[in-house]
Amino acid sequence: MSFYLATFASRQFRNLAGSPFQLHPRFNVFFGENGQGKTNLLEAIYYLFTLRPLRPVRPKDLMAWGMADARVQGDVQGRVLRKLAVTFSRNKRQITVNGAPPLQLDDYFDGTHVVAFTPEEIQLVRGAPELRRRFLDRAVFNTDITYLREVRQFLRILSHRNALLKQDNIDSAFLDVINQQFVELGVQIITRRIALLSRLRVHMKEAYARIFPDLQIDVEMHYQSSIRELPKLQGDRTFEELTEEVTQRFVAYLQRVRTRELDRRKTMLGPQQDDIAFVFGGKPFKQTASQGQTRALVLALKIAEIREIEMRTQQAPLLLLDDVAGELDPRHSAYFFQFLEETDGQVLLTTTDLDYIRLPDIQLYPRFRLEKGEIH
Ligand SMILES: Nc1ncnc2c1ncn2[C@@H]1O[C@H](COP(=O)(O)OP(=O)(O)OP(=O)(O)O)[C@@H](O)[C@H]1O
Ligand SMILES: [Mg+2]
Structure with missing residues (x-):
């Protein structure tokens, strides 16, 4: 049985307003213009699950400018519902599960895995x-x-x-x-x-x-x-x-x-x-290889990583896809989304343009608009 992020909220994390919102167990699409906070949101969620930054930055860079600390929190539905929270500052981090510090770090992660894809990862090839x-x-x-x-x-x-x-x-x-x-x-x-x-x-x-x-x-x-x-x-x-x-x-x-x-x-x-x-x-x-073919290769590698995790843990990882379809033409992007639809587990996608998201049943899933760090 797979897990999923059921609700998420943050405080003073980059430009995010941070109000709590609910997520769908399968696909969630976040759209908005450049610089509105889409990547920041994925970064916040990645941090909640892994306690590591998505891109190589210092904790200070994850806090809203001028603030001394930040917080991310979410309800993760697995076998049971777990409330995870992390409050961190420049040199301190406090994590809790259901309001109390876990005895060990493994209790916090509890076998959850996240696979993220960001446009910079084209560098992998x-x-x-x-x-x-x-x-x-x-x-x-x-x-x-x-x-x-x-x-x-x-x-x-x-x-x-x-x-x-x-x-x-x-x-x-x-x-x-x-x-x-x-x-x-x-x-x-x-x-x-x-x-x-x-x-x-x-x-x-x-x-x-x-x-x-x-x-x-x-x-x-x-x-x-x-x-x-x-x-x-x-x-x-x-x-x-x-x-x-x-x-x-x-x-x-x-x-x-x-x-x-x-x-x-x-x-x-x-x-x-x-x-x-x-x-x-x-x-x-x-x-x-062309730019699009290179991007497809990186995607294929990520998918390989997902398959490997699925086979070993018998559960699908959470997938965070930042601006993934931008480089693929409509037909190849449709193939990719078809493929995504056949995987299990929760998927969070960002895009500047909803037309890029060629999910066969997109109307079944929530689409969140991000504007100046606020989710609408
Ligand atoms: N530490 C911070 N505190 C407050 N705001 C920040 C911080 N770091 C970045 N920002 C702001 O966050 C915004 C960028 O957000 P993000 O990278 O999530 O945009 P995006 O929606 O993914 O845009 P794009 O479509 O261009 O990728 C910028 O406006 C930037 O000024
Ligand atoms: Mg972005």
């Missing part, structure tokens, strides 16, 4: 590799919460290793010890990323084909590693076989670059340098 690593790491973390700890441990070892490589007389026995941990943690990260990407790839391809059924162009994605000859996808290997194979390649390549690393005094391989490669009709996506 076009921008720096770091963005794709972050996407991948977050997606792995969504399936396994121990992953975050491993990544942190790995980064610690990596910085020890880099510090050691900078020294003049390197103790090679010590380097061997560090290398052992470096390989062990590095392999865990890479293997999980490859395994997850293999699963996401299937959903992504299916979703892309649904949005562009008329384009017979094949879209592919695979793991691109700094370690040569690494398996790009899991294929029909088991996780153990994949781990084994990645370990062998990692160790072999580590030996191969040893002199070069000592020479340049820095780490030259590992998951911190890896990337996702997107291939479109056999060519790198960045160079060949």
Whole structure:
């Protein structure tokens, strides 16, 4: 059974007036001119569910100008109704469930997931590799919460290793010890990323084909590693076989670059340098795909992430789609909305123009107009 946001209110959050309003369990459309508060509203809701900003900003930037604190609150209907609230200031955050602080953070989240799409996320395909690593790491973390700890441990070892490589007389026995941990943690990260990407790839391809059924162009994605000859996808290997194979390649390549690393005094391989490669009709996506095709790919990736969450948790995540149809032409946008209609769970959409929202049964769902931060 899925959860949904039943009511929402805020106080001193960006430009939002904040009066409480009720939401539909399925689709909710927020429309209005530029600069009225549509993105701010999604940002407030995202913050309520994740306690993180949607875009990389400081808590201070989420508060209305000149104010010292802000609040978001909402009733979330799941197995039971839970009243969530967060009051935060520059350096303090107070969260409550049904009016009382939860014993632990997990009680606050209670298995809810949110997937957001903002126009800036087109950078996921076009921008720096770091963005794709972050996407991948977050997606792995969504399936396994121990992953975050491993990544942190790995980064610690990596910085020890880099510090050691900078020294003049390197103790090679010590380097061997560090290398052992470096390989062990590095392999865990890479293997999980490859395994997850293999699963996401299937959903992504299916979703892309649904949005562009008329384009017979094949879209592919695979793991691109700094370690040569690494398996790009899991294929029909088991996780153990994949781990084994990645370990062998990692160790072999580590030996191969040893002199070069000592020479340049820095780490030259590992998951911190890896990337996702997107291939479109056999060519790198960045160079060949149009703006709309790129946006469709990012959407397809998001859909893949949703499918993965659904399969694992047996419940649909809340979907926040900011200005999503703007770049798609009417026909492809219709395919996309058709696709959305077949998913489960609650969806919140913003648009400057209601004509962009090609939901087959739009009249069944509430449309909220935003003007100067107020919802009408
Ligand atoms: N901290 C803040 N306090 C008060 N107002 C803010 C704050 N941050 C941004 N704003 C105002 O919020 C408005 C932008 O809101 P938002 O980004 O939600 O617009 P939008 O409706 O999504 O517009 P668009 O269609 O252009 O994306 C701007 O008018 C901006 O001045
Ligand atoms: Mg906006």
